[in-house]
Amino acid sequence: MEQSKMSSVPMKSLDPESDDEEIEDTLGSLQEHLVECKRLGKYVEAQMTKNRIEKLKEKKANAKIESVMISHKEDLKTIEETHEKDLAALKSKWRRKLEEHDEWALREQESLMDKQEKELEKARSEIAQRIPEKAHPSQELVALRKKEEALARQDE
Numbered sequence: 001m002e003q004s005k006m007s008s009v010p011m012k013s014l015d016p017e018s019d020d021e022e023i024e025d026t027l028g029s030l031q032e033h034l035v036e037c038k039r040l041g042k043y044v045e046a047q048m049t050k051n052r053i054e055k056l057k058e059k060k061a062n063a064k065i066e067s068v069m070i071s072h073k074e075d076l077k078t079i080e081e082t083h084e085k086d087l088a089a090l091k092s093k094w095r096r097k098l099e100e101h102d103e104w105a106l107r108e109q110e111s112l113m114d115k116q117e118k119e120l121e122k123a124r125s126e127i128a129q130r131i132p133e134k135a136h137p138s139q140e141l142v143a144l145r146k147k148e149e150a151l152a153r154q155d156e
Contacts, residue, residue, distance in 0.1 A: 023060050027053060 030053045037046035137145075 020060070023056060027056055027060075030056065 030049055034046055034049045034053065037043070037049055
């Protein structure tokens, strides 16, 4: 007869697919049944009911943990996908910036080379204008050459 009272409490609440409302209803029924069993002195049945309550609470806690873990995994997946998209966009933008910089650097190098060639040509023409085509030796050099010739004649 004790079993008939306990079997009146629904067992489907122990299914992992049960929702929170059903679990709460079942817990409430089991709590009432526990109090009634203690009041009537049915301690074995009360202990069995208490064990069912503990298992149901444990399953509820595990379901909550699993739900949170699933939610976190979904959030993590979304964050990782967003990160990958952002990273790909950043890499693409960076690649374009590098290409633009390389093109700019090449244009600047060519411009600088042209400018330096023009400056070199200008400097050469200025130097060519300053220096006469036929070099005139200095008076000191002319005097040294005369001494050299005179000494060479003396040794002869």
